[in-house]
Amino acid sequence: MSENKFYGTGRRKRSIARVFLTPGKGFILINGQPFKDYLCRDTLATIVMQPLVAVENEKSYNINVNVNGGGLTGQAGAIRLGISRALLEVNGDYRSILKTRGFLTRDARKVERKKPGQPGARKNFQFSKR
Secondary structure, X not given: OOOOOEEEEEEEOOEEEEEEEEEOOOOEEEXXXXXXXXXXXXXXXXXXXXXXXXXXXXXXXXXXXXXEOOOHHHHHHHHHHHHHHHHHHHOHHXXXXXXXXXOOOOOOOOXXXXXXXXXXXXXXXXXXXX
């Protein structure tokens, strides 16, 4: 009895999400918790649901996510990318829909490192001419 499992990996900032899609009734678990309980904010829950809403499959798949690293916003972005990539494995025709909405593009922005001789990445100490 092999069940159809589809896999996608998503990354954003320091977060890495491993997403497993199985045919089901639309349950989403993140690290063993219901996704609305894990993410706390409604805006983050809508970010996670965006790819499913775009392809009109909100209630077609059960989704199990393992995510670690970063904060909740980065994790939500990583989960969205992972779900989008897993949906591509389900049906390649979804590519045009997901691509036009930007769900297949990895957000490459990361925190800029602190430089030596400065208090932060961009901030400098106060300049005094004399």
